[in-house]
Amino acid sequence: DDSTVQKSARKAEEARLTPDTHTSPFFVADLPGKGKGLLASRDIKQGELLLREKPLFVVPRQISSSPTALIAGLLAQLGQDEQDTFYNLSYVHFPKHLDPDMHQDQVALAIFQTNAVAAGDGVGIFPKMARINHGCSSAFNVVYTWREKEEALFVHALKSIRQGEELLTSYTNSKRSRDHRRAFLVEHYGFECQCSVCSLPEAESQASDRRLEAISEEYERFASWGQGRISGTDAIAHVRKIWQLEDEEGYWSERGRLAADAAWVAAAHSDSAATREWAQVAAEWYTYEVGGDSEQVAEMESVALRPESHAAWGTHRQLNVGGLSLV
Structure with a gap:
């Protein structure tokens, strides 16, 4: 179950998620069986820049201190809105014997492990990009790259995307077989992929x-x-x-x-x-x-x-x- 902090964070975050479809090419939506995801608010052209996002924080790939303490310290440096945004992200593999309300440091670690992506020499949290769900081989339609000079993550449309279509990226090596992809996604992200490729006859x-x-x-x-x-x-x-x-x-x-x-x-x-x-x-x-x-x-x-x-x-x-x- 979600912790009290996560529930309050979700309410605060949802109040800010009303999409302005005139300025953004996508909006956050609740998707059956998936939680939240991003849908195109209009037709999107191939190659269009969809998102330029600075990280909430970046963690070095090699650390000598406790990861839970490090993440807790980084979160403490954020404003309340940014903390709400972080705690509104999903997570998997939280120890079942622990109470989320009593172990917020473990909740934060689980959120980080589930959502962090490469950011130069480290790994960072990008809340908007984290809303992009997974699709395999021909199913995913957006890709992301880190630009060191701008210190930001850029998301581009790999393919043309129709209004109302979900934005999808790949969480794994999509050149592997369906069984291998699904096994990896279950182990690392806690779901069995049902994208258009994995759902083929x-x-x-x-x-x-x-x-x-x-x-x-x-x-x-x-x-x-x-x-x-x-x-x-x-x-x-x-x-x-x-x-x-x-x-x-x-x-x-x-x-x-x-x-x-x-x-x-x-x-x-x-x-x-x-x-x-x-x-x-x-x-x-x-x-x-x-x-x-x-x-x-x-x-x-x-x-x-x-x-x-x-x-x-x-x-x-x-x-x-x-x-x-x-x-």
Whole structure:
């Protein structure tokens, strides 16, 4: 059961959750079987910046003191509204033999462990982002990244999202099989995933698992280029195969990084046309994933203009490896 502090925090927080759909692309809603989640208040374009959020606090990855004491100290530095926001977040795996009202430090730790995400060298609490529920492979439609310079978390629309549709991100490696994904989510987040991918009929689910396994295997084969085990042409062929499988699955995440890696291979083999094409593809997908104003987009646009400026240029024997257009 929720503690008294959590109940009072929820009332205070809900008073502030009335959405202004004219200014925000999403609003908080109660969703059957899920608790709270975020729904699109209007149609959202692919690549749109949905949220820029500063953390309530950040905890270093390595600490020498008690985590409960550390979190309690950080919470004490927050204002009452921020504390209410924190205690309104959900949590799992609270020891059943403990009374939440008598062990607020353990409640705070459970909230932190359930909701914290990477923030540079630490992990932080981002209350708005924490309202985004999970979806697997083709189900999730938003992605988040930490920007060190701004010291903030940025959430972008990976896909176009229709008004009323739920915003979903991935809590785990969505290239794993349904059974592995569900087992991880039960262990770490206390729920069995019922997203559109996990709810597929058995035959379709097995087909999805086979595609995801094939994607992972193709990634491993592509990575072997770095050990000199395959040619640049073969490496790019694996990238094209990944792209094809992901299109079939509807899995669009990490394409900016994949295309940037392909540009690296092309540049290493002094293939100017392929380097330019892959850099352009990387810039496009980085725009969707991390924003058009990101360092990644600027870097890839620069490479697209001058392929020979790439750091890997000419480090391997000259070879025409080809671009994505051969798919």
